[in-house]
C-alpha cells in the first residue's frame with residue numbers, strides 16, 4: 001500500500017496529511033474521485049450555497065466573525081475573507097495549514113483538532129465542511145461537535161455538512177454519515193436548534209449544509 005492509497009480508518013491524521021501533500025489544492029479537500037474541472041464546479045456550487053446561507057451583507061467595516069473548522073487548504077476560508085468577513089480557520093493537518101498560510105488572503109490559520117480549538121471570542125458563523133462524516137469515532141465526533149457549538153454566539157449559526165438521513169450510513173472505510181437525530185441529540189441540549197438543511201445539489205452527492213442556530 002502506498003501513502004496515497006492509505007485509508008484514514010487507523011491513522012486519520014496521516015491519511016489527511018498525505019492526501020494534502022500529494023493532491024492538488026482542490027482534490028485534497030474536495031472530491032478525490034473528480035477531475036480538476038469537476039472539483040472547480042463542486043467548490044463553486046458549494047460556495048454559492050454557503051454565501052446564500054450566510055447572507056450577502058458584509059464589508060470590511062462590519063465583518064462577520066467566521067470560523068472555518070477543518071479548513072483543509074483554506075478554499076472556503078479565503079473566499080469568505082474576500083467577501084469581507086473576518087475568518088479564523090484551523091485544520092488537524094499541518095500540510096494543509098502550511099499550504100493555506102502560503103496562499104495568504106486574510107484568514108488566520110492554526111493547526112488543531114475539532115475538539116481542541118479555543119478562542120477568546122465567539123463567532124457569528126462556525127463552519128465545518130465535509131469533516132465530521134470523516135470522523136469515524138463517535139466519542140471524537142461528539143467532542144468535536146460540542147466544542148464547535150461552544151464557539152457560536154447567541155443567534156449565531158453552526159453550519160455543518162452531512163447527508164439528511166434518519167439512520168447511520170457508512171460509505172467505504174472513511175465516511176460515516178450520521179442521522180440528523182445524532183446531531184440534534186448533541187446540539188439541542190447546548191441551545192442550538194436545527195433551522196435549515198440545504199442540499200449541495202451537485203450531481204448525485206446527497207450531502208448538504210445543516211444549519212443550527214443558537215437560541216439560548
Ligand SMILES: C[S@@+](CC[C@H](N)C(=O)[O-])C[C@H]1O[C@@H](n2cnc3c(N)ncnc32)[C@H](O)[C@@H]1O
Nearest residue numbers: 016029070071072091092093113114129130131
Ligand atoms: C474533505 S477535507 C475538507 C476540507 C475543507 N473543509 C474543504 O471543504 O475544502 C476534510 C478535512 O478535515 C480535516 N480533519 C479531519 N479530521 C479532523 C479533526 N478531527 N480535526 C480537525 N480537522 C480534521 C482533514 O485534515 C481535512 O483537511
